Amino acid sequence: MHVETYGPAGAPPVLLLHGGGVAGWMWEPVRERLSRDHRLIVPDLPGHDRSAGEPYHSHGRTVEALIRILGEQGGRVRVAGFSLGAQLAVLLAAEAPELVERVMVVSAQARPSAAPGLTLGLLGATAGLAGREWFARAQAKALFVPxxxxxxxxxxxxxxxxxxxxxxxxxxxxxxxxxxxxRFPRAALVLAGGRERRVMLASARLLHEALPGSGLEIVEGAGHGIPLQRPAWFAERVRAWLA
Incomplete structure (x- = not known):
C-alpha cells in the first residue's frame, strides 16, 4: 500500500482514509491546513491510484494492512475516514482500539443496501465506464471534486x-x-451531510447510538463529500476535534 506522510515527525499522528474511487489526494485541501501542526499519514488504499497494482479484496484484508502500518508508528493514532474509508476507521477502532486514540467517521454507510446482488450485477455490466473521461468528470462533479x-x-x-x-x-x-x-473506549465523532441519502443519515445515527458517549453531527446543506465540498470548514472542524 502506497503511503505518504506530511508534517513534523514529532507531531501528533493522524491517519486519513479516503473514500472509494478516489485516493489520498482527496485530502489535499485539508492537508494544506493541518500539516503544520500534525503528522499526517495518507495511504492510497489497495486498488486506488498509486496502490492500483494491488486490487482491493476486502475490508478485512485492508484493515490488517493498516494495522501493520499503524504498528510501525508506535503509540496510538488519531483516525479520520470518509465513506469507504470511514467504514475502515470504524473497523480499526473496533478491532484494534489499542492503536486508535480517537476516531472521526464521515459519511459511513452502516445499513446494508437492499438487493446487493442486483446492484453489483449492474455495476459489473457498466464497469468499463469508469475509464471514460466524460463519465469520470460527471462522477467527479457528484463527489464535489474541485x-x-x-x-x-x-x-x-x-x-x-x-x-x-x-x-x-x-x-x-x-x-x-x-x-x-x-466497546471502543475513547472519543468518537460521527458526521454526515444533511443532504445525503436517507440510508446515510440513518447509518450515522446507528453508529452514534451503538457507541455510548460518541458525538453525532449532521452538517446542514452538505452532501456526500464534506471534506471536498467544504474543505476549510472541515479542516477547522478536524483541528478542533484533534485538540
Missing amino acids: DELLGDYVRTSAAVSKQTLLAAVGENIRFTVPPGWA
Whole structure:
C-alpha cells in the first residue's frame, strides 16, 4: 500500500482514509491546513491510484494492512475516514482500539443496501465506464471534486479495475456495525451531510447510538463529500476535534 506522510515527525499522528474511487489526494485541501501542526499519514488504499497494482479484496484484508502500518508508528493514532474509508476507521477502532486514540467517521454507510446482488450485477455490466473521461468528470462533479483535483480523479478512476470496483462497492453496501465498535473506549465523532441519502443519515445515527458517549453531527446543506465540498470548514472542524 502506497503511503505518504506530511508534517513534523514529532507531531501528533493522524491517519486519513479516503473514500472509494478516489485516493489520498482527496485530502489535499485539508492537508494544506493541518500539516503544520500534525503528522499526517495518507495511504492510497489497495486498488486506488498509486496502490492500483494491488486490487482491493476486502475490508478485512485492508484493515490488517493498516494495522501493520499503524504498528510501525508506535503509540496510538488519531483516525479520520470518509465513506469507504470511514467504514475502515470504524473497523480499526473496533478491532484494534489499542492503536486508535480517537476516531472521526464521515459519511459511513452502516445499513446494508437492499438487493446487493442486483446492484453489483449492474455495476459489473457498466464497469468499463469508469475509464471514460466524460463519465469520470460527471462522477467527479457528484463527489464535489474541485477543478484543481479533477485530473487526479480522472487518473484514479481510469486505473480502478473491475475487480477492485466490485470488491470495494460490495464491501461498502454490505457493511454493518461491527460488535467491537460498542466497546471502543475513547472519543468518537460521527458526521454526515444533511443532504445525503436517507440510508446515510440513518447509518450515522446507528453508529452514534451503538457507541455510548460518541458525538453525532449532521452538517446542514452538505452532501456526500464534506471534506471536498467544504474543505476549510472541515479542516477547522478536524483541528478542533484533534485538540
